Amino acid sequence: MRNYFTFDGMRSIDYGVLISGEATYNAPARDMTPITVPGRDGILTMDNGRFLPIDHTYPAFIISGFDANIKAFRNAMMARRGSLRLTDTYHSDEFYLAYYEAGLEADVTRLKSAGSFDLTFTRDPRRFLTSGEIVKICTGRNNFITNPTLFPSKPLIRAYGTGYFYVGDEVVTISAANEYTDIDCEIQEAYKGTVSCNQNVEFSGQDFPTLPPGTTNISCFGSITRVEITPRWFVL
Numbered sequence: 001m002r003n004y005f006t007f008d009g010m011r012s013i014d015y016g017v018l019i020s021g022e023a024t025y026n027a028p029a030r031d032m033t034p035i036t037v038p039g040r041d042g043i044l045t046m047d048n049g050r051f052l053p054i055d056h057t058y059p060a061f062i063i064s065g066f067d068a069n070i071k072a073f074r075n076a077m078m079a080r081r082g083s084l085r086l087t088d089t090y091h092s093d094e095f096y097l098a099y100y101e102a103g104l105e106a107d108v109t110r111l112k113s114a115g116s117f118d119l120t121f122t123r124d125p126r127r128f129l130t131s132g133e134i135v136k137i138c139t140g141r142n143n144f145i146t147n148p149t150l151f152p153s154k155p156l157i158r159a160y161g162t163g164y165f166y167v168g169d170e171v172v173t174i175s176a177a178n179e180y181t182d183i184d185c186e187i188q189e190a191y192k193g194t195v196s197c198n199q200n201v202e203f204s205g206q207d208f209p210t211l212p213p214g215t216t217n218i219s220c221f222g223s224i225t226r227v228e229i230t231p232r233w234f235v236l
Helices: 066-078
Strands: 005-007 017-019 030-035 044-051 054-062 084-088 094-100 106-108 115-123 127-129 136-138 143-147 156-160 163-167 170-174 180-184 189-192 201-203 214-222 226-230
Touching (some): 066 115, 136 143, 136 214
Antiparallel strands (some): 017 054, 084 094, 163 170, 180 189
16 A cells, blocks of 8 residues: 555645655653752652644655656645644544644655655644544434543534533533534634624633543533534544
8 A cells, every 4th residue: 555645635645755654653742840849859740731742754755756746746845834634544534733844855866766755744742533523413402422532622512592501511601693603612712703702602610611531411401402513532
């Protein structure tokens, strides 16, 4: 099998670029702050509640038509900006959010017919599961959604109507809505399209709801007719 990656919809194999995936199994580091206390041996540590970004490197190679392929590939890569969707054929059930800024240095054969190089992306430490993109539709009471991972996820929630609904033990109240309200628990914003709806949404807890490992009950009350949840499962 010829392995390749796809970055923002661009398939590396379309430029003759194939990859090796041994470095794609690396895990991120936890963000910890060491604390020293005078008169006390050793150190204390403070967990900052997050994982650090990770370098994601593909050893890559072009086995024929190097000159034309590398020129087209180089321009296609460098034209893309920002944190974008990255997938590869080694982990077809996962995707990453990554950006590329590392340039490109190639080792080329004497006749310039083939060459190899490393491609290093900087990515979000999470490996998002494609199964977490499947929307769960909840109506009425006692809808159950199961997080199959060991990590709480930050879902995208679309609620239709006004009233309140439960996400586990947390109550989300919507006081006004124009058909529906999107609640993005990742960026902690409520909106419809480009219009902010933060003033119309309240939470019983101190923060936007998450979906912990295991099963969570979603129940709708008042004039909330439907809640659609994109769970955004991830692993490391």
